Amino acid sequence: MRQCVGCREMKPKKELIRVVRSPEGQVSLDFKGKLPGRGAYLCPDPACLARAKKSRALERAFSAQLPDEIWAGLEAQMKEVPQDDQ
Template sequence: MQKKKIPLRMCAGCGEMKPKKELVRVVKSPEGEISLDLTGRKPGRGAYVCKSIDCLKAARKSRRFEKSFSCKIPDEVYDRMEEEISQNE
């Protein structure tokens, strides 16, 4: 019997490769809206971050999401993402 392959994704904050299920997807919708995708099913371009505030802050500081999505991300969006991650920790 073959072992099932586990998809790995890189955290935008710490840069570690982790199983996809351990990370939270940040998605840029076709309309240009950036939000957290806790289900992993929303349409659009995705980037991943650990479920910790520290990794989100590191990704914000190094502007990893802005590079991934090729657009400027307002502070309100980061603040909303921090609130959602702190509620789900």
């Protein structure tokens, strides 16, 4: 079980998307969960990314400030995630 940094709900790891900060400082979405570096988890929902941005949850998780272009890149990558019809 992992906790979404946006909505703070506990969910199985397979239901969440890992956001990773590589040792070089590059931040990206890790769909396979295998990239090296510090990870934080988000629901596959743009609203959770927006909540994480507003509360600075990802910045706290990575102990670093994220520039606007990183947020824009994460938002663009999140839009490409297929949404499950529930």
